[in-house]
Amino acid sequence: xxxxxxxxxxxxxxxxxxxxxxxxxxxxxxxxxxxxxxxxxxxxxxxxxxxxxxxxxxxxxxxxxxxxxxxxxxxxxxxxxxxxxxxxxxxxxxxxxxxxxxxxxxxxxxxxxxxxxxxxxxxxxxxxxxxxxxxxxxxxxxxxxxxxxxxxxxxxxxx
Amino acid sequence: xxxxxxxxxxxxxxxxxxxxxxxxxxxxxxxxxxxxxxxxxxxxxxxxxxxxxxxxxxxxxxxxxxxxxxxxxxxxxxxxxxxxxxxxxxxxxxxxxxxxxxxxxxxxxxxxxxxxxxxxxxxxxxxxxxxxxxxxxxxxxxxxxxxxxxxxxxxxxxxxxxxxxxxxxxxxxxxxxxxxxxxxxxxxxxxxxxxxxxxxxxxxxxxxxxxxxxxxxxxxxxxxxxxxxxxxxxxxxxxxxxxxxxxxxxxxxxxxxxxxxxxxxxxxxxx
Numbered sequence: 001x002x003x004x005x006x007x008x009x010x011x012x013x014x015x016x017x018x019x020x021x022x023x024x025x026x027x028x029x030x031x032x033x034x035x036x037x038x039x040x041x042x043x044x045x046x047x048x049x050x051x052x053x054x055x056x057x058x059x060x061x062x063x064x065x066x067x068x069x070x071x072x073x074x075x076x077x078x079x080x081x082x083x084x085x086x087x088x089x090x091x092x093x094x095x096x097x098x099x100x101x102x103x104x105x106x107x108x109x110x111x112x113x114x115x116x117x118x119x120x121x122x123x124x125x126x127x128x129x130x131x132x133x134x135x136x137x138x139x140x141x142x143x144x145x146x147x148x149x150x151x152x153x154x155x156x157x158x159x
Numbered sequence: 160x161x162x163x164x165x166x167x168x169x170x171x172x173x174x175x176x177x178x179x180x181x182x183x184x185x186x187x188x189x190x191x192x193x194x195x196x197x198x199x200x201x202x203x204x205x206x207x208x209x210x211x212x213x214x215x216x217x218x219x220x221x222x223x224x225x226x227x228x229x230x231x232x233x234x235x236x237x238x239x240x241x242x243x244x245x246x247x248x249x250x251x252x253x254x255x256x257x258x259x260x261x262x263x264x265x266x267x268x269x270x271x272x273x274x275x276x277x278x279x280x281x282x283x284x285x286x287x288x289x290x291x292x293x294x295x296x297x298x299x300x301x302x303x304x305x306x307x308x309x310x311x312x313x314x315x316x317x318x319x320x321x322x323x324x325x326x327x328x329x330x331x332x333x334x335x336x337x338x339x340x341x342x343x344x345x346x347x348x349x350x351x352x353x354x355x356x357x358x359x360x361x362x363x364x365x366x367x368x369x370x371x372x373x374x375x376x377x378x379x380x381x382x383x384x385x386x387x388x389x390x391x392x393x394x395x396x397x398x399x400x401x402x403x404x405x406x407x408x409x410x411x412x413x414x415x416x417x418x419x420x421x422x423x424x425x426x427x428x429x430x
Contacts, residue, residue, distance in 0.1 A: 017200040020245035028238035110199030113206045
């Protein structure tokens with residue numbers, strides 16, 4: 001299990017060199033924990049175990065395309081921010097898929113590291129806020145239910 | 160254009176030129192796509208090296224290394240380890256692509272040469288690797304003797320057949336490439352698990368101008384030109400197909416070129 005307090009970024013691309021390059025960049029530039037995968041199926045197995053803040057996935061992969069993978073990832077971890085990496089040739093299909101699958105962003109290959117960093121930092125921030133919001137909503141719901149119980153007991157006491 | 164009438168020599172030459180252009184277009188698109196991946200990795204790594212160097216210069220500037228800076232240096236070393244490893248793989252990949260390309264259509268190569276056709280098939284698969292990324296490739300390449308042929312022209316045929324196969328298939332399909340020897344002929348089969356060709360269309364696929372892909376320059380000529388190239392080698396090309404199951408193209412080639420195949424002025428490395 002990944003430490004929940006650690007910011008975790010998952011990278012999924014069937015090309016080992018793409019995963020390696022992004023991993024090196026993130027390890028140099030951030031304190032994030034990086035989960036690298038060249039198989040989307042393995043990445044899904046990992047999502048059952050590890051909570052992640054951000055997922056960057058390639059579009060064209062032999063086992064499973066990036067949009068199907070990210071759609072599955074959303075079902076498993078809705079609070080994680082999802083980004084698609086696309087080659088120039090499949091840009092049109094990718095943009096259509098992004099709209100359909102409700103992704104946060106797409107990034108074209110070859111990517112610019114500054115742009116990648118901005119998207120990842122904002123995406124992580126978004127995931128943290130989303131998680132925080134979920135926690136606050138849970139607290140509110142809990143308080144509300146306590147209050148309702150208290151009100152119920154109060155009414156019972158006076159009747 | 161009438162598809163049954165014999166083709167006039169000038170039209171035939173024009174068709175071949177157009178088909179060369181279409182093949183060249185596929186080749187260029189394939190190679191660009193292939194180079195883009197290692198190039199993207201190297202570009203990113205180059206940027207990381209630049210950032211790392213700046214950081215190191217910054218750390219060394221006051222000639223005192225604090226514990227925090229030491230942690231940064233450790234981080235840089237770790238990142239550089241990954242950068243070197245990835246760059247090594249990327250450079251190796253680019254060398255392989257260039258090597259495939261060089262052996263695929265070398266202008267300095269003799270027009271006629273004695274070669275193992277598996278080399279051309281592997282070269283084709285390497286050049287079209289990008290189109291094959293979501294397709295399984297099965298190689299059933301039995302040992303075959305070297306044959307005397309026009310290698311660049313046969314590569315054009317392989318490229319056309321593999322390209323067509325990838326176009327016919329959905330992601331997850333299987334492309335099978337086979338070679339074997341039957342009697343005194345070399346057999347090459349390229350099989351896809353694509354949508355197949357209905358029997359009515361199957362009769363016409365080798366006719367010039369026939370296409371189901373819509374009208375585009377160079378389209379509908381690939382198979383006609385392929386047949387012409389194979390005929391020229393004294394071989395045959397045929398197709399079997401079942402709708403919804405897939406298509407198999409079969410090429411049979413003799414071990415040697417027929418005397419009629421040699422054109423005036425062609426260089427022959429085998430003589």
